[in-house]
Every structure is written in C-alpha cells, then in structure tokens.
Amino acid sequence: MPEKILEMKNLIKTYIMGxxxxxxxxxxxxEINRGDFLSVLGPSGSGKSTLMNIIGCLDVPTSGTYYLSGELIRDLPEVDLSHIRNREIGFIxxxxxxxxxxxAQKNVELPLIYAGVPEKERQARSAHILERVGLADKMNNRPNQLSGGQQQRVAIARALVTEPTILLADEPTGALDQQTGQQIMALFKELYQEGKTIVMITHDADxxxxxxxxxxxxxxxxxEGVYNA
Amino acid sequence: MLKESIKMALENIVSNKMRSFLTMLGIIIGVGSVIALITIVSGATSTVTDQVASMGANTVTVQVQGTPLKQGLTQGDVNKIAELSNISGIAPTISGQTSVAFEGNTMDEITLQGKNDVYFENTEDVISSGRIIKSIDTENESRVALIGNDIVNELYVGKNPIGQEIKIGGITYNVIGILQESDSFSSTDTNSSVIIPYTTAMGVVGAKYINSMTVYIADEALADTTTRQIEGVLTKAFNGDEDGYTIVNMQSILETIEEMTSILSMMLAGIASISLVVGGIGIMNMMLVSVTERTSEIGLRKALGAEPKQIQLQFLIESVVLCLIGGIIGFILGVSLAWVVANLIGTSFALTASTVLLAIGFSAAIGVVFGFMPARKASRLNPIDALRSV
Structure with missing residues (x-):
C-alpha cells in the first residue's frame, strides 16, 4: 500500500487582475505517493508555475484543499509556511x-542554517551530500568557478540536504545544454531509484x-498522462 | 545564525568596497566630528578648571573696598571669621607702597605686602631661595622680609642678600628669602615687591586695616554655607553695608565654568550630530539599494525556509556592521584630530571610556534606526515575486 504524501482536491487559484x-x-x-517521480508537463501560461508555487508552499490555494504530509496547507502566517518549506520541500x-x-558547501548549508542545525553537523551533512552528487572535489569552489551542470548539482545537493518530503524541480534542465541536461536527469533517476519523491515541472515532453x-x-x-515508466 | 549573518554582512561590505566606504563616509564624518568636539571641549574644560582649582578650589577670597568710616578689616574681624566652623586657615593681605634701601642705595615705588604663614603653606613656588614666613614670625611681629628680583639685582649686586639687612620705609629688616621671578606681564608682578609678616605691617609699620584675605575651607562640600557665614560676619563688620567687600567662592566659579562648558559641548555635539543623521540617511539609501539588488537572494532564502524575522535580522546586522565600522573609523579620526588640536592649543587631552561607548553606541543605534525600514522591506518581500526577478 503506497503512502500518500500529497493530496489536492478541487484546488482553485484565482488572481485579481484589476x-x-x-x-x-x-x-x-x-495525489502523490512516496517514491513517485511525477512530471508535470505543460506549456507556458498553463498554470504550472502557479501549481508549483502552491505545492512548494510559496503560495496558498483560493479554495479547495491541499494536504502535504497530512497537514492542511492554507493561509498560514508566513513564519509557519517558512517552517513547512524548510522541512518538507527541496527546491531545484x-x-x-x-x-x-x-x-558550494556554504550554499548547501544554507537551508540547514534556517533549520537550526549546528555548524559541525551542517558541515558533515553538506560534505556528505556533495559527495553523493559527485562534487567532493568542488566543495570550496564558488558558483562562478563551476560549470552549469555542476552548479545544478550543487542546487540538487542543497535540496537534498534537509531530507525533504518532496524534491520540487522547476525546469531543472532548462538552462543546460542537452548532454548536461541528460546527466542531470540521470541523477534524478538515481534519486528516484533510491526512493526519493520528485515533482518536476517542465514544458519539454522529452x-x-x-x-x-x-x-x-x-x-x-x-x-493524468499516458506515459508510465 | 547570528555568526553567519555577521560573516555575510562583512562579506557584502568587502565585496562592495567603494560603495560601502562612500556610504560609511557620512557616519565617519559624523562620529568623527562629535567625538573630536567632545574630546577637545572636555580637554579644554579640564585645563581651565585645573587652573582655577590650582588657585584653590577650597578657597573663598575676600576683597575689601571699605566704607568711608572703615577702610578695611581689623584683626578682630579676621578673628571672628576664624572662629566659624569649617575654616582651616586664613591668609590676610595688607598692601601698600614703600621704599627700600641698602647701603645707601634707595628704590622707590616698591609694593609692600603683609602676609602670614597660612599663605605660604597653601601657595607653591613663592620663593626661589631662602625661607618662607613662619607662624613664629607672624606671632612675634618679626622684622623679616622676602624681596623681589629687581631689588636683588639693584641693591645687592654681587652679593647674596639672604642674611643681609634691608631698610623698608626706614625700618631695618632681615632678608630671609628671595621671591620667585615673575614675568613682567603677570598680574601678580612680585619683582619689585617685598613681603613681610602682616602682623609686622600692622604693629611696626602702622597699617590699620587688612585689604584682602583668602579663607581656606576645610570641607569643600559645605563651601556655600561657609561663604554665607563669612558674608554675615563681613556685613556686620561694615555695619550692614554690603558694598564694603566683595566675596568670591572659588568652588562656585568652578561649578559655573563646568556648567557653561558642558552646555557648550552639548551644543557643539548637537550640531555635529546633524551630520550623523545625514550619514544615517546614506546608510538607509544603500540598504534600500541592497535590498532591491538582492531581491532574488531574499526570495531564495525564503524558499529555503528563512523566517521573515531572520531576513530582517540579516539586513539589520548588515546595516549595524556598516555603521559600526564607520563609527570606529570616525572615532579614530575624531580622537586623532582632538589630540592634534589639544597639542596645538596646549590643552590637556583625555580620552574617557564614556566617549568610546558614546561613539560605539551612537553608530550602532544609527545602524538600527536607519536599517530598520530597509530590513523590514526585505522581510516583507513575497518569495514568488522575489524569485521571479532573476
């Protein structure tokens, strides 16, 4: 029996424009189960960014219900939403x-600072996770000393380091060339194999x-799409 | 969190060196001028008050103008003052004009002063050699004299005058000491003076009245009360005529000087602190620019779980760190300036702990006050909008 970690029912979001x-x-x-690798495919202007913002608790629905890890996400004070984001979501x-x-390492440590993790543990966890994404030798490099693919790996490490419920990726290959994009996708698949829950927003069917x-x-x-891996 | 914020603030300041420096300039000038003014004025104040205090903070001086009936004070009046409580000593002065002679040479227009041992005990550097007038001289109306430098040079060429005789107003005295040479512009020119015991001046020379006196107070805290009591005795001595004398309480002069200079220093510091406000506005401007520039960073931090108050704290720390660095530079410049000025005009230079605290406290306060609005703006940014502004 798969564990349901995200559930949306009749979720509506409206904006007042003038x-x-x-x-x-x-x-x-x-509905999303633990261990899913869900692709949300849609053209620009389809509402997929809004959906991502709501999944990521950066925004709240106008009506309908959204449960994340059993918690109802609604118009909570920003401080509560920031705690939920820190705990539940890994943004890419x-x-x-x-x-x-x-x-690179300090960037990965950032969400742990807000989680209140002590410095020693932050360093150990960030080093470990950077090793996992294949950047053990680039920990002290600044972003501008890294290639695009390496930068995205740092960003993935930053999303993974808090061990969130959902990895939420917004066009993760959008700024990368095709080959590098494929490498990043390979990493996503590995993470999926390890049992991570991934939600990826993209306009690219491939x-x-x-x-x-x-x-x-x-x-x-x-x-629901037709494709199933 | 705090440590990280301070580190990040320093990194931001260093990575924008020129802009940070220009922004800090307002604080540097503001803090520098406030500290310089306060230090210079307080140095000058302490120099002036030291000078006044060296004249005797514990003294009350009485100048006697006299009345048509009574031109000065009698020994009896002085004794009445001596009987008051809280008096440690009285130094009466009798002054007049006389001539002096030694071995047939005469000098006219010599200032004659009658003093007592109390005066010499409380006044430094009166004589350059010999001995002072002692209480036994006063009691015995001794015929001893201290003589000024001009008299030594004119009457005792090639001789040591101490132990020699001198004729003052035709009466023979023993020279016991030589007065310290005074520069000719000094108001108390003693070069052509002779000083004898005041009792001798009354008993032997025949002076009737004491012209002035310095009363030494035992407890300075009660100076005002004692001054009023002395006033009472003096008024009675002149039959109720308060114009017969002038009384000056050094303690109250000292207090007046200190009060005036502290008002002056507050006024100057107030004017200088206008530049601090201008500097603060500069800080606010830079922080607002910084918030705008780093909108996407703020959005990212919020997405990663930063609370609004953590964002606010981060920007507040940046503004405080910026102001503190400016404040420290300004403080060093201000103190250096004060030191140079103090050396140029010859006043004392004193750096107090309160000045240091004032500089640090003021600059931190400016950081908080003028950093608050930009920091709050940053904390209120909507993370979605902030992330979109890449």
Missing part, C-alpha cells in the same frame, strides 16, 4: 539560484518522459 478575476487553476485533483530551480559569494508518472496541465486543468 477588475478582472483570472482563474489560473480550475479545480485540480492530484531552472537558474540554480546559488548565492555567488558563498562556496524531459517529462524521465518521470515515473506524467500529468499534463493545460489551461488550468490537470489530466
């Missing part, structure tokens, strides 16, 4: 979002195929 009310997500139903961004003045499950989002509506 006088007009714009419905971006039109009743999403979605298209543009890596590394802090340029910090070393990239989406790497997932164990694909859902398509078009015009604010979600439909």
């Amino acid at each position: 006088d007009e009310e714009q419905v971006v997500l039109k009743g999403i139903d979605l 961004f298209q543009q890596f979002q590394l802090l340029p003045r910090l070393s 990239v989406a195929k790497n997932g164990s499950r694909i859902v398509r989002i078009v015009d604010g509506n979600l439909s």
Whole structure:
C-alpha cells in the first residue's frame, strides 16, 4: 500500500487582475505517493508555475484543499509556511539560484542554517551530500568557478540536504545544454531509484518522459498522462 | 545564525568596497566630528578648571573696598571669621607702597605686602631661595622680609642678600628669602615687591586695616554655607553695608565654568550630530539599494525556509556592521584630530571610556534606526515575486 504524501482536491487559484478575476487553476485533483517521480508537463501560461508555487508552499490555494504530509496547507502566517518549506520541500530551480559569494558547501548549508542545525553537523551533512552528487572535489569552489551542470548539482545537493518530503524541480534542465541536461536527469533517476519523491515541472515532453508518472496541465486543468515508466 | 549573518554582512561590505566606504563616509564624518568636539571641549574644560582649582578650589577670597568710616578689616574681624566652623586657615593681605634701601642705595615705588604663614603653606613656588614666613614670625611681629628680583639685582649686586639687612620705609629688616621671578606681564608682578609678616605691617609699620584675605575651607562640600557665614560676619563688620567687600567662592566659579562648558559641548555635539543623521540617511539609501539588488537572494532564502524575522535580522546586522565600522573609523579620526588640536592649543587631552561607548553606541543605534525600514522591506518581500526577478 503506497503512502500518500500529497493530496489536492478541487484546488482553485484565482488572481485579481484589476477588475478582472483570472482563474489560473480550475479545480485540480492530484495525489502523490512516496517514491513517485511525477512530471508535470505543460506549456507556458498553463498554470504550472502557479501549481508549483502552491505545492512548494510559496503560495496558498483560493479554495479547495491541499494536504502535504497530512497537514492542511492554507493561509498560514508566513513564519509557519517558512517552517513547512524548510522541512518538507527541496527546491531545484531552472537558474540554480546559488548565492555567488558563498562556496558550494556554504550554499548547501544554507537551508540547514534556517533549520537550526549546528555548524559541525551542517558541515558533515553538506560534505556528505556533495559527495553523493559527485562534487567532493568542488566543495570550496564558488558558483562562478563551476560549470552549469555542476552548479545544478550543487542546487540538487542543497535540496537534498534537509531530507525533504518532496524534491520540487522547476525546469531543472532548462538552462543546460542537452548532454548536461541528460546527466542531470540521470541523477534524478538515481534519486528516484533510491526512493526519493520528485515533482518536476517542465514544458519539454522529452524531459517529462524521465518521470515515473506524467500529468499534463493545460489551461488550468490537470489530466493524468499516458506515459508510465 | 547570528555568526553567519555577521560573516555575510562583512562579506557584502568587502565585496562592495567603494560603495560601502562612500556610504560609511557620512557616519565617519559624523562620529568623527562629535567625538573630536567632545574630546577637545572636555580637554579644554579640564585645563581651565585645573587652573582655577590650582588657585584653590577650597578657597573663598575676600576683597575689601571699605566704607568711608572703615577702610578695611581689623584683626578682630579676621578673628571672628576664624572662629566659624569649617575654616582651616586664613591668609590676610595688607598692601601698600614703600621704599627700600641698602647701603645707601634707595628704590622707590616698591609694593609692600603683609602676609602670614597660612599663605605660604597653601601657595607653591613663592620663593626661589631662602625661607618662607613662619607662624613664629607672624606671632612675634618679626622684622623679616622676602624681596623681589629687581631689588636683588639693584641693591645687592654681587652679593647674596639672604642674611643681609634691608631698610623698608626706614625700618631695618632681615632678608630671609628671595621671591620667585615673575614675568613682567603677570598680574601678580612680585619683582619689585617685598613681603613681610602682616602682623609686622600692622604693629611696626602702622597699617590699620587688612585689604584682602583668602579663607581656606576645610570641607569643600559645605563651601556655600561657609561663604554665607563669612558674608554675615563681613556685613556686620561694615555695619550692614554690603558694598564694603566683595566675596568670591572659588568652588562656585568652578561649578559655573563646568556648567557653561558642558552646555557648550552639548551644543557643539548637537550640531555635529546633524551630520550623523545625514550619514544615517546614506546608510538607509544603500540598504534600500541592497535590498532591491538582492531581491532574488531574499526570495531564495525564503524558499529555503528563512523566517521573515531572520531576513530582517540579516539586513539589520548588515546595516549595524556598516555603521559600526564607520563609527570606529570616525572615532579614530575624531580622537586623532582632538589630540592634534589639544597639542596645538596646549590643552590637556583625555580620552574617557564614556566617549568610546558614546561613539560605539551612537553608530550602532544609527545602524538600527536607519536599517530598520530597509530590513523590514526585505522581510516583507513575497518569495514568488522575489524569485521571479532573476
């Protein structure tokens, strides 16, 4: 019996643009089990970024319910949402979002600082995880001394280091050349094999195929895809 | 968290050296000028008060103008003052004009002063050689004299005057000492003076009145009360005529000087602190620019789990660190300037712990006050918008 870690029911998100009310997500139903590698495939303007923001607890739904690890995510104070993000979500961004003045290791330590992990443990955990993504010899390099693929590996290490419930990747290969992108996807598959739960947002069907499950989002509506790995 | 924030703040400041320096300049100038002014004024104050205190902080001086009926104080009046409590000694002065002679040579227009042992005990460097007037001289109305340098040079050429005789107003005295040479511009020119025991001046020379006196107070804290009591005796001595004398309490002069200079120093520091406010606005400006520039960093930190108050603290620490560095540089410059000025105008230079604390406290406070608004702005950024602004 798979463990359900994410559940959305009739989730609606609307934005007020001037006088007009714009419905971006039109009743999403979605369940994710532990160990899933879910690709959310959709063109730009489909609402997939909004969906990602809600999954990542950066935004909250207008109506409907969203349970993450059994907790109802709603309009909570920002301090509570920040704790949930820190604990549950490992973000991986298209543009890596590394802090340029910090070393690779310091970048990976960042979420642990906010989790209140002591310095010694931070160093041990960040070193271990950087080794896992194949950057044992680049720990003291700054982002600008690393290639794009290496930078994304640092970002993946940063997402993994807190051992979050979900790895949430937004176009993780979008800023990389095809070959490097494939290497990153290979790493994602390895993580999937290890039992990590991954949600990957992409507009690229070829990239989406790497997932164990694909859902398509078009015009604010979600439909289960046909592809299964 | 705090340690990380301070480290990151320093890294940010170092990586924007030029901008950080220009921003700090306002704080540097502000703190520097406040510290320089306070240090210079307090140095000058302590020099002035030291000078006044060296005249005797524990003294009350009485100048006697006299009335038509009574031109000065009598020994009886002085005795009444001596009987008051809290008096440690009285040094009366009688002054007049006389002529001196030795071995047939005469000098006119010589200042004659009658003093007692109390004066010499409380005043330093009166004589350059010989001995001072002692209480036994006062009691016995001894015919002894201290003579000024001009008299030595004119009447005792090639001789040591000590032990020699001198004729003052036709009466023969023994020279027991030579007065310290005074520069000719000094208000107390003693070069052509002779000093004899004041009792001798009254008993032998025939002076009727004491012209002035210095009263030494035992407990300075009670100086005001004692001064009022002395006033009472003096007013009675002149039959109720308060114009017969002038009384000056050194302690109250000292207090007045200190009060005035502290007002002056606060005023100057107040003017200089305007530049601190200007510097603070510069800090606020730079912090606002920094928040805008680092919007995506703020978004990322929030996505990774930073609480709003942690973001706020980080930016507040940056602004405080910036101000503290500026404050320390300003403090060093201000103190150096004060040191140079103190040496140039010859006042004393004293650096107090309170000045150091003032500089550090002020700059930290400016960091908090002017960093608060930018830091709060950073903490309130919406992470979605912040992340999008790549």
